[in-house]
Amino acid sequence: xxxxxxxxxxxxxxxxxxxxxxxxxxxxxxxxxxxxxxxxxxxxxxxxxxxxxxxxxxxxxxxxxxxxxxxxxxxxxxxxxxxxxxxxxxxxxxxxxxxxxxxxxxxxxxxxxxxxxxxxxxxxxxxxxxxxxxxxxxxxxxxxxxxxxxxxxxxxxxxxxxxxxxxxxxxxxxxxxxxxxxxxxxxxxxxxxxxxxxxxxxxxxxxxxxxxxxxxxxxxxxxxxxxxxxxxxxxxxxxxxxxxxxxxxxxxxxxxxxxxxxxxxxxxxxxxxxxxxxxxxxxxxxxxxxxxxxxxxxxxxxxxxxxxxxxxxxxxxx
Amino acid sequence: xxxxxxxxxxxxxxxxxxxxxxxxxxxxxxxxxxxxxxxxxxxxxxxxxxxxxxxxxxxxxxxxxxxxxxxxxxxxxxxxxxxxxxxxxxxxxxxxxxxxxxxxxxxxxxxxxxxxxxxxxxxxxxxxxxxxxxxxxxxxxxxxxxxxxxxxxxxxxxxxxxxxxxxxxxxxxxxxxxxxxxxxxxxxxxxxxxxxxxxxxxxxxxxxxxxxxxxxxxxxxxxxxxxxxxxxxxxxxxxxxxxxxxxxxxxxxxxxxxxxxxxxxxxxxxxxxxx
Ligand SMILES: Cc1ncc(C[n+]2csc(CCOP(=O)(O)OP(=O)(O)O)c2C)c(N)n1
Ligand SMILES: [Mg+2]
Numbered sequence: 001x002x003x004x005x006x007x008x009x010x011x012x013x014x015x016x017x018x019x020x021x022x023x024x025x026x027x028x029x030x031x032x033x034x035x036x037x038x039x040x041x042x043x044x045x046x047x048x049x050x051x052x053x054x055x056x057x058x059x060x061x062x063x064x065x066x067x068x069x070x071x072x073x074x075x076x077x078x079x080x081x082x083x084x085x086x087x088x089x090x091x092x093x094x095x096x097x098x099x100x101x102x103x104x105x106x107x108x109x110x111x112x113x114x115x116x117x118x119x120x121x122x123x124x125x126x127x128x129x130x131x132x133x134x135x136x137x138x139x140x141x142x143x144x145x146x147x148x149x150x151x152x153x154x155x156x157x158x159x160x161x162x163x164x165x166x167x168x169x170x171x172x173x174x175x176x177x178x179x180x181x182x183x184x185x186x187x188x189x190x191x192x193x194x195x196x197x198x199x200x201x202x203x204x205x206x207x208x209x210x211x212x213x214x215x216x217x218x219x220x221x222x223x224x225x226x227x228x229x230x231x232x233x234x235x236x237x238x239x240x241x242x243x244x245x246x247x248x249x250x251x252x253x254x255x256x257x258x259x260x261x262x263x264x265x266x267x268x269x270x271x272x273x274x275x276x277x278x279x280x281x282x283x284x285x286x287x288x289x290x291x292x293x294x295x296x297x298x299x300x301x302x303x304x305x306x307x308x309x310x311x312x313x314x315x316x317x318x
Numbered sequence: 319x320x321x322x323x324x325x326x327x328x329x330x331x332x333x334x335x336x337x338x339x340x341x342x343x344x345x346x347x348x349x350x351x352x353x354x355x356x357x358x359x360x361x362x363x364x365x366x367x368x369x370x371x372x373x374x375x376x377x378x379x380x381x382x383x384x385x386x387x388x389x390x391x392x393x394x395x396x397x398x399x400x401x402x403x404x405x406x407x408x409x410x411x412x413x414x415x416x417x418x419x420x421x422x423x424x425x426x427x428x429x430x431x432x433x434x435x436x437x438x439x440x441x442x443x444x445x446x447x448x449x450x451x452x453x454x455x456x457x458x459x460x461x462x463x464x465x466x467x468x469x470x471x472x473x474x475x476x477x478x479x480x481x482x483x484x485x486x487x488x489x490x491x492x493x494x495x496x497x498x499x500x501x502x503x504x505x506x507x508x509x510x511x512x513x514x515x516x517x518x519x520x521x522x523x524x525x526x527x528x529x530x531x532x533x534x535x536x537x538x539x540x541x542x543x544x545x546x547x548x549x550x551x552x553x554x555x556x557x558x559x560x561x562x563x564x565x566x567x568x569x570x571x572x573x574x575x576x577x578x579x580x581x582x583x584x585x586x587x588x589x590x591x592x593x
Pocket of ligand 1: 350352354390439442468472498500502504
């Protein structure tokens with residue numbers, strides 16, 4: 001996703017001389033081509049994210065479109081107050097890019113995992129929150145953000161879900177993308193972990209259980225209509241995120257549906273439950289440890305459908 | 319904006335601004351008189367002599383930018399802008415400070431006063447924003463300059479030193495920082511809480527041009543700003559030696575008046591002293 005993002009920026013930089021990319025010493029050589037072509041549109045500000053965010057606000061208030069780019073929590077939690085006051089309060093045209101969403105950085109450890117960022121960033125007034133599931137969404141979100149004016153957060157994952165892009169498919173910011181139709185259960189995922197939802201859906205299909213799979217690439221604003229339709233058209237909703245269940249995608253969906261007065265048959269939030277992702281291992285391994293892989297998703301679906309059947313039986317017996 | 323270098327005139331404006339500060343905080347029964355009074359000459363010199371700006375056209379593209387990073391000193395900024403004649407800072411409403419419906423928030427707020435460059439209040443953040451603006455001016459080939467006022471307690475924030483390092487390394491010489499060195503912070507004297515000395519050496523070590531004016535002597539400030547303007551290849555910091563609560567005998571150098579408003583009797587006495 002990172003490379004898709006940088007490619008998009010590199011494509012668009014010539015038509016957008018106001019575009020500036022700032023990094024806090026985390027270019028990791030992948031920015032080299034961009035830097036070589038657009039030296040005047042790049043700045044490595046050193047390991048100083050609070051200053052980076054303040055600089056970005058100042059530059060944006062004077063007409064520049066500024067991307068701040070770093071990994072994990074460094075461009076967000078480290079400089080949250082600068083984002084809140086200097087960027088959001090001023091409606092400054094700053095796009096915050098985190099590479100390494102969720103547990104992307106695997107064995108690098110919990111300090112490099114971004115697992116509360118969605119909850120925190122989406123609570124900021126005026127902030128848009130994007131969390132693409134595949135390379136296409138990542139590139140399209142980046143393209144959208146270059147022209148959009150105002151604060152936004154783009155969370156990029158190391159993993160990417162294998163989703164087919166339909167010919168002529170348009171990226172619709174603020175809308176949920178239905179990547180698979182189904183009416184038994186809805187799997188609503190954000191980020192690369194949507195790939196696990198697809199694998200689970202494949203396995204369940206063999207048992208005759210058909211999942212609707214939604215990519216919630218825009219966590220804020222949230223597409224309540226598509227969720228409400230899923231709540232009434234499918235048996236229940238399971239939210240899936242590489243993130244704390246508190247306040248993240250699951251939180252956002254439950255808030256939206258409760259307020260809309262739409263209640264799914266059942267609702268499960270899959271994510272980290274009051275825990276740090278401190279086990280040692282790859283992103284894939286960590287998903288397994290924290291019960292977020294395809295097998296865990298399939299188990300959750302089966303268990304909930306079974307429970308639903310039980311409840312039906314008890315009600316019928318009465 | 320018609321500028322003036324005339325000392326008597328600038329001093330008279332400063333006296334009027336001090337009276338506003340006392341009256342505003344007195345009427346509000348809250349606010350920060352001490353750090354507002356210590357910065358009076360700095361802001362008066364900037365707004366009436368040094369900065370290019372046009373109160374009738376607050377978004378004039380070539381204006382110099384000003385950020386009050388120590389946002390709690392809002393009363394001095396409001397009073398100075400009001401005296402300049404900005405339409406969104408009416409003089410006759412200064413005494414509505416902190417009251418329901420007032421544009422005069424406890425801290426400078428651009429949503430109420432669009433002529434402001436930035437809303438501030440959380441200490442330590444303004445220098446980065448100012449340097450961002452300075453960078454923008456340089457990238458866009460503009461001659462305008464950016465001024466930012468910091469508190470001495472404020473510069474205990476780590477972000478200030480991130481910004482200081484950045485500003486010098488990138489030679490952002492169109493930014494001038496002013497430290498209101500009144501040696502008092504919220505809970506007491508800086509030397510007792512977390513000493514900053516040797517302060518000038520610190521800024522020099524970070525690569526800044528350092529000037530140390532007497533922050534209550536307008537001629538000394540004028541000279542310092544002129545030196546800043548002449549300094550190329552690095553940013554300048556004015557370490558303005560000031561007295562917290564300056565101009566009101568019982569507030570001077572008194573930590574109590576950091577964030578406590580004068581009583582009606584105190585207002586009366588203060589206005590007598592400032593007559
Ligand atoms: C980040 C942050 N921490 C704490 C405060 C509360 N606060 C307001 S003023 C102040 C003391 C500031 O002292 P100084 O910078 O010396 O201000 P001055 O003496 O010029 O009034 C404090 C701690 C704040 N506004 N922002
Ligand atoms: Mg002080």
